[in-house]
Each structure stands twice: as C-alpha cells, then as structure tokens.
Amino acid sequence: MKKENHTYQSGPVILRGSMIPATTTDARLLATRQDADWLHSDPWRVLRIQSEFVEGFGALAELGPAISVFGSARTQPEDPYYREAEKIGRLLVEEGYAVITGGGPGMMEAANKGAREAGGRSVGLGIELPHEQGLNQWIDLGINFRYFFARKTMFMKYSYGYIVMPGGFGTLDELFEAITLVQTKKVQNFPIVLVGVKFWQPLLGWLKDTLLAKGTISEPDLELLKVVDTAQEAVEAIVEGVTSLSKAQAEAAARAKLAATNGKNNRHPEMSSHE
C-alpha cells in the first residue's frame, strides 16, 4: 500500500498523509512535559467549567424548593435593610423554602443568618474574587465557583423566585439577568420581588419614563417586577407569585393535555400508527 493511502485512526478521527502524527496519543500523554501552559488553555478551561456545572447540579439537585436573596455585599448589620434581609431568610424558611445567596457578607450574610437561625436550609454560592472573603458563617451548604456564569445558572435553575434587596452592580447584574430570562420566556412562572420602595423607585421610574417611552421595552415588561417595603410583604409576594404562577402553569399543562387527548380522539384510527 502506498504511504499516501495509509489510513490512521486516532479514536474517532481518521487521518491520512501529512495529518498522521509521529507518535500515538497515549505516548504523548505519558511523555514528561516540562511546561504547564496547557493549564491555561481553553480546552482545559472547558473541563474546569464543566466540573463547576457537575458539582453544582450534584450538590443542589435535591435541595427542594428555594428562593434566592440578593443584595449589597457592603451592607452592615446596623442597616435596617440588613435586619429585613435577616427576617426574609427566617420567613422563607417558615414557608418551607431553602434560602440561596451569593454566600458573601452584607445582605447575603443577613439572609443566610435568618435562614440558619430558623432551622432551615441555608445555601451560599460563592464566587472567586480578587479579595477573597470566604463564605459567611451562616451557610450549611456552600459551593465556591470560579466562573460567574456557572454560578448564575445555579441561582436560576434552583430558585423558584428572586428577592432583591438594595445593592450595587452585582445585584443589578443578577436582577437584570433574571428579568431578561423571564422577558424572553427562557424561564416561566418566576416571581421577582424588589425590597425598598425608596431605593428602587428611581430605577422603576427610569424604566418607565425612558425605556418604555423610547419603546425599548413594552408595558407588560414593567409588570415583571414587584416592589415592596418589608420582609413580610416580600415573602407574601414571593409565595403568592410562586403559588399563582405554578397554578397557572398546572392549568396550562392540563389544557394542553386535554387538547392533545381531544386531538387524538378526533383523529382517524389509522393516523395513530404514523405518529
């Protein structure tokens, strides 16, 4: 056989001619490597990212119903909103929810403290930051992420809704990601409750007077957010949101099932064998 017709199989890959390597994959794996540049290469990163999803899904899949609470990392325990966040943690546990936060200080710590002291499930999804703070002491289940986007998937996937306290850029990022996912129907039946009328009103005014007026959002988009002032109102709003939205979901599912059944019953019997 002529050399150029020789076929070399490397796993699922077929190689010929100049594409045939001088050594086997196994041999290259076992060869001593002096440099560790591959640690910082994208293929290696993909595996690291994958492991964050595997660990996150594995740790949270059996958590049960949960609500995420977001807010400033800088809020001090003397701040009245800190006390509201603490109360929210407690009230959510009393309603049967686990409490998920970013695992850091401020509002996150307050909500975790309230949840833990009420004997509930207190979860912290931390993030590697330049000035590492570590997870707050009130967390019973903690995961530390390298990548913001993997962590954000966990908040959305394992929460039934979001409660958002006053905060800065981090909080706004988490809030607007959720609004966008609800607006684009990537998630459905997902209540978002803002706490602090005075704090959030200017933002809501801007959404209405600038974004709505300019036509970059539409009227129903404004209804995706509910603003309240107290912990009690926040938890009532989230519970009502989760309940009424899941009721709507159940009704929609029942309607779809009925329509499918009717559709099947109305079809010619021979049709079913072609499905």
Ligand SMILES: C/C(=C\CNc1ncnc2c1ncn2[C@@H]1O[C@H](COP(=O)(O)O)[C@@H](O)[C@H]1O)CO
């Ligand atoms: C800045 C300080 C600590 C930072 N530690 C954080 N730990 C965990 N999660 C954080 C941290 N900082 C921000 N986040 C996430 O963003 C939201 C708060 O950000 P904001 O800019 O303060 O609004 C929060 O919900 C976290 O998910 C110590 O001062």
